[in-house]
Amino acid sequence: MYHTELCTVAQMDIAKTFDCGQCFRFNRQDDGSYLGTAFGRTVKLWQENERVYIDAPECDLTIWHSFFDLELDYAAITEGFYHGEYMEKCIDFGRGIRILRQDKWEALCSFIISQCNNIPRIKGIVEALCKNFGEPIDYLGQVHYSFPTAERIARLDESELAIIRSGYRANYISCAARAVCSGEINFDELDIMDHKTALKAVLGIRGVGVKVANCFILFGLHKMEAFPIDVWMKKALKENFEAGFDHRVFGDYAGLAQQYIFYYARSGDN
DNA sequence: GAACAGGCAACTC
DNA sequence: GAGTTGCCTGTT
Numbered sequence: 001m002y003h004t005e006l007c008t009v010a011q012m013d014i015a016k017t018f019d020c021g022q023c024f025r026f027n028r029q030d031d032g033s034y035l036g037t038a039f040g041r042t043v044k045l046w047q048e049n050e051r052v053y054i055d056a057p058e059c060d061l062t063i064w065h066s067f068f069d070l071e072l073d074y075a076a077i078t079e080g081f082y083h084g085e086y087m088e089k090c091i092d093f094g095r096g097i098r099i100l101r102q103d104k105w106e107a108l109c110s111f112i113i114s115q116c117n118n119i120p121r122i123k124g125i126v127e128a129l130c131k132n133f134g135e136p137i138d139y140l141g142q143v144h145y146s147f148p149t150a151e152r153i154a155r156l157d158e159s160e161l162a163i164i165r166s167g168y169r170a171n172y173i174s175c176a177a178r179a180v181c182s183g184e185i186n187f188d189e190l191d192i193m194d195h196k197t198a199l200k201a202v203l204g205i206r207g208v209g210v211k212v213a214n215c216f217i218l219f220g221l222h223k224m225e226a227f228p229i230d231v232w233m234k235k236a237l238k239e240n241f242e243a244g245f246d247h248r249v250f251g252d253y254a255g256l257a258q259q260y261i262f263y264y265a266r267s268g269d270n
Numbered sequence: 271g272a273a274c275a276g277g278c279a280a281c282t283c
Numbered sequence: 284g285a286g287t288t289g290c291c292t293g294t295t
Binding site: 211 | 274275276277278279
C-alpha cells in the first residue's frame, strides 16, 4: 500500500466528488475510503488529518492530478458566480467537489447508459460492461476491471451487449463505439473545439441528445461552460431562479455552478 | 399489475 | 419547433 499525499481536504472532498453524480466507478467503503478504477488503474483514496491520500505510486501522480483537476483554483472561480442567497447555499454545500477529467470514451459511454436510469442501476450496468469486456486488474489480491476500450465494444455484435442488461441503450453504446473507432468522432478534435461546435458534433452520435452531450463535454472534455440540465436541474432552476434565467451568467465555469446546484438539489436538504 | 425513471429518436401537427 | 409516444429493464 502506498500512502501518497494528493492534496488537502480543502481542495477536494472525496465523498462529495465521488457522490455528486459525475462518475460511476468509485464506491464508498465501510471505513469511509473510496475505491475505484480509472485509466486502467484501481486506487483507494481516503482523508486523514486534513489531507487526501491515494494508494498510488508517486510516478502516477501526474495522472491523478489531472483526473482530479487539482491545478485549477475552484475557490477563485466560485467568486465569479452570481451570489444570491440560494446560490450561496449551493456553493457552501458543494464546497470540495471537483469536476473530474475522466477518460473521454468512458464518460461518453457512461452518460449514454445514464439516460432514464438511477445511479445504482447505472453503476450496475457499467460494472457489468467492465466485468465482461474490460481487462482484469489485480488490486490487493482482488480482481477489478478496466473500462473496455471503444475498439473492444465496436467489435462486438450488438446482441453480445445483452448481458449487461442496458436495454435499448445497447444500440446507442454500439453506435457510439463505432463512431469513435471510425474516426467520425475524434476526441482530439473535440478537445480543441469551442463548446458550441463540440456540442453539434457530439449530437451526431445516435443516442446522444443535448443532456448526455453536455455531461460528456463537462466530465469528459472538461469544457467547464457546459451546463447539463436534467429533470433535477430543471426543477431546481424553476424553483430558485426567475423565469427566463440564463445560466450563461455563470460564465466560463457554469458547469461547476451546475454541479453545486445539482448536488444541493439531490441532497434533499432544501 | 401499473406506473415510473438523471433521455432519446421518430413521428405528428 | 413544440408536443407526443415507444423504448429495455428494474424498482416501487
